[in-house]
Amino acid sequence: MRKTSTQRVSELCLKTGYLLISGGAESYRIEDTIERIGKSLGHVVHCYVTVTAVFVEVDGQNSKFIKSTLGGTNLQMIDDINTLSRKLAEKTINPKVFTEEIEKIYQDKHTTDFPFYMKAIGAGFVSMAPMLLFTMPLYYFIYCFIVGTIGYGVSYYLAKLSNMPYADLFISGFIIALLSILLSHFGLVDQYHNIIIGAIMPLVPGVAITNAIRELVMRHALSSAVKLLDALLVASSIGFGIATALILF
């Protein structure tokens, strides 16, 4: 079998790293995956990943880097690339097929996705979980489901309309608080605070916080700090949205 050239390998590794970052993987896992891919293609690859860039060096000759942006979660993409690299390591697919598959994902920047209504229903279910903690009557669950679905839908469409970060979360936090206060105005619920707590659950930056903690434990302090700061900003923008509604009404 002919060896793939260092040029090709470095490009392949960069693209894989970029896709994994945009899918929301932890940085130490990305480094591990890329070095494994290089190993199974017969090259020595060194790799360094921060949240906003990937640096790759192949065989001590060819070094490159690619810029990427923070944010975005797509666990399907992580799983796809993981499966591909595992197959490559087990030699069930040859390097050519692997390169083509990665190129395909990189061109589309898109994997199989759930339709919007499924995600909205999922958001509704997520909103119902905190009600279990407070042991609320059953009709609270239904209101929480509705408000959570609306809040998630608003943030989903606002994120599609504009690239400005944090603003969509501020607005959806505001709308969730507004709806909950309206519910209590009409006498449907007594404690609108619990409805708000449930409905903001789908917007909580769970991925960023979990990854940040795991990276901190693995001593990748740089990317961990960036992610933690981002998560804090996301959480406080939701909080200030709610606070605005609470002050106004």
Add this chain to the structure above:
Amino acid sequence: MIALLLNLVLSAASAIGFSLITNAPHRAAGIIGVTGGLSWTIFWVLKNWAHVNILFANFVGALTIGLLTYYLSRKFKLPENIIYIPCLVNLVPGGNAYRTILYMVQNKYIDSLEQAITTFLIASFLAVGLFSAQYLISLAKGVIYFRKIKR
């Protein structure tokens, strides 16, 4: 007993719901449901029936997630990340974080600070639980490794 069943079902549904939002692969849905449901139920039983400290209950919940994730991700060949994230969402201290903001708005700064500290403590105990799971596993691996060498 019915309350226990309701908790199990709803927390599993919630974990699967978050996995839909983050676009987890289809084949992981059942695994996420089992892990999320079990960890939440253990947390809930410890908190409401055994009346232990909420910090310890969170710790045990996170430990359960860590151990189950290690086993299931190896068995079904999934990245650990995919199982961790949706299951942890149930245990996130959203209520305390919300009350921090609420009291701040109502000019009750002392209460707000109290809630902020509680939020931080719960979050860090979740992290400690996850880390302990990893540590226990690596410790067990080390013990098995050295036993093999001796023989």
